[in-house]
Amino acid sequence: MSAALVQMLNDGTAPTAGSPAAILSGAQKCAILLLLLEEAQAAELLRRLSAAEVRAVGEAMLTVAEIAPATVDAVLDEFLARTRTVEALDAQGREARARIGLALGSPRAERVIEAIGPPAAVKRLAGLDWLDSAGVAGLIADEHPQVVAVVLAHLETARAAAVLDALPPALQTDAVLRLATLGPVAPTEVIALEADLDAKLAERTRSEGAVRLAGKDFTAALVNLSANQATLIAALAAVDADLAGAIAESSFGFNDLSKLAPRELQLVLRELDQTVLTVALKGATPSLRELVFAAMSSRAADQLRDQLAEAGPTKKADVTAAQAEVCALVRRLGEAGTVMMPGATGMSDITLQPRAGLVGLLCALHPTLGAPPPSEPEPEPEPEVSIEDVRAEAFAKGFAAGEAAATATLAPARAALTSAAASLTAACTIDPAALREPLATLVRAVAERVLAAELAAGAQVLLPLVEAALATLAADAAPQLRAHPDTLAALEGHLGTLATQPDPTMPEDGFALEGPTFIVEASLAARLDEALAGLA
Numbered sequence: 001m002s003a004a005l006v007q008m009l010n011d012g013t014a015p016t017a018g019s020p021a022a023i024l025s026g027a028q029k030c031a032i033l034l035l036l037l038e039e040a041q042a043a044e045l046l047r048r049l050s051a052a053e054v055r056a057v058g059e060a061m062l063t064v065a066e067i068a069p070a071t072v073d074a075v076l077d078e079f080l081a082r083t084r085t086v087e088a089l090d091a092q093g094r095e096a097r098a099r100i101g102l103a104l105g106s107p108r109a110e111r112v113i114e115a116i117g118p119p120a121a122v123k124r125l126a127g128l129d130w131l132d133s134a135g136v137a138g139l140i141a142d143e144h145p146q147v148v149a150v151v152l153a154h155l156e157t158a159r160a161a162a163v164l165d166a167l168p169p170a171l172q173t174d175a176v177l178r179l180a181t182l183g184p185v186a187p188t189e190v191i192a193l194e195a196d197l198d199a200k201l202a203e204r205t206r207s208e209g210a211v212r213l214a215g216k217d218f219t220a221a222l223v224n225l226s227a228n229q230a231t232l233i234a235a236l237a238a239v240d241a242d243l244a245g246a247i248a249e250s251s252f253g254f255n256d257l258s259k260l261a262p263r264e265l266q267l268v269l270r271e272l273d274q275t276v277l278t279v280a281l282k283g284a285t286p287s288l289r290e291l292v293f294a295a296m297s298s299r300a301a302d303q304l305r306d307q308l309a310e311a312g313p314t315k316k317a318d319v320t321a322a323q324a325e326v327c328a329l330v331r332r333l334g335e336a337g338t339v340m341m342p343g344a345t346g347m348s349d350i351t352l353q354p355r356a357g358l359v360g361l362l363c364a365l366h367p368t369l370g371a372p373p374p375s376e377p378e379p380e381p382e383p384e385v386s387i388e389d390v391r392a393e394a395f396a397k398g399f400a401a402g403e404a405a406a407t408a409t410l411a412p413a414r415a416a417l418t419s420a421a422a423s424l425t426a427a428c429t430i431d432p433a434a435l436r437e438p439l440a441t442l443v444r445a446v447a448e449r450v451l452a453a454e455l456a457a458g459a460q461v462l463l464p465l466v467e468a469a470l471a472t473l474a475a476d477a478a479p480q481l482r483a484h485p486d487t488l489a490a491l492e493g494h495l496g497t498l499a500t501q502p503d504p505t506m507p508e509d510g511f512a513l514e515g516p517t518f519i520v521e522a523s524l525a526a527r528l529d530e531a532l533a534g535l536a
Helices: 002-011 026-036 039-047 051-061 069-085 094-104 108-116 126-130 133-140 145-153 157-166 169-180 187-209 216-225 229-239 241-250 254-259 262-271 274-281 286-294 298-310 316-335 357-365 387-427 432-457 459-471 485-491 524-535
Strands: 480-483 499-502 510-514 519-523
Touching (some): 026 039, 026 051, 026 069, 051 126, 133 145, 145 157, 145 169, 145 187, 229 241, 254 286, 254 316, 262 286, 286 298, 459 485, 459 510, 459 519, 459 524, 480 485, 485 499, 510 524, 519 524
Parallel strands (some): 480 499
Antiparallel strands (some): 480 510, 510 519
């Protein structure tokens, strides 16, 4: 039966043209047969297949979840036809090993069987066939280089090269050197190595087989979706500050910037140091870079592009630190309510291990098996509203609210201004008679200051008064000018032949014209008194 199954797997599509199963591959036909068998029977057949054949059949099971009954009948007919033409006397060499061992005994039988080769000889290190190249490299990376060389020698050339590339660089050179100089290895040594690797693989499988239901990532997603995020983080920090910090860091990653709305991304960029942003973007994806450029002005985006182009190689640690600083800023803005934090890892990203075995596979192929009852139908989506309508409505509401708030705020100021205007109106009622005396005093004080300033600049200001006084005298009067010495010094050169007499007792703003029969006195102060008397 297993021989017919392997033959069907390797022969590909059915040879009968026009059959409903003609479009199916050999792996799909085998998958249909295994899904129709009991679990124990299917498991026994799967154990007789190689790792590559099991992988091919397993992948094919996912493609035949829905199959027509006529196609199933055609596959069964083809399988029965193959079983009638194939007789497996010893497909896997079990009978040959048993009879040679009975005839020759051990260890002579083992040497003969190893010399015959497959399928009589058991394939050594067959457990590695169930691992990919990276898995094999991880399994033997901590082994001695000689062990690594023996393992590589038992793999196909292409697969051995892939495993070698996945090993640490320091181990690759040593392994190649030992491969080139590797001599015959005793079968007992290979058997012992196989046992050690199988035990190591079993231990790793047990540790990795445990279902991880929670952890930091799950908790971070849960906290990030909670409405009490800040409270939960603060409470956790009081118990374990390091764990709270790790969950806070996991709640938002650098790539989650793409989940921010454009306006919120602009707020983040506005608060972010340009140097930090440049270093952080060195490790960003092209799509995330374009989102950042789109959230900036064209000039700022061009400058940032130039900085990224001019920046040389950056250490990964520096990029990681810069991205962590960006994430910390986003979390602070989220806690302050400035930006709306997205779900860094949504619940759709958290998966549980599927049920093992053929039953789990059948449940995956047929969701109705073991599935929860269907949920209630989702409500009809609300009609779409254009962004222009929302913006206009929000503007109208905001304008009305702002106008009302401004009116209420300015009401006391308006009342105070009205009262001040009334007071000013009452104060403008002035009695001219009451202002006459203060005004005259003010004018006199201003005039005195002006005259004092002019006298300080030069006594020539008295010259018009002297000329006016001389004009009142007769031509033959021969007067003498008596004035302060400083005044006479200032008028020198302007008096002609007029006789002068210094008199320190005279004021600097006055003088006297004297003759045998007359005396004429004049001063600026006297003229000012006359002017003020005229104003009164």
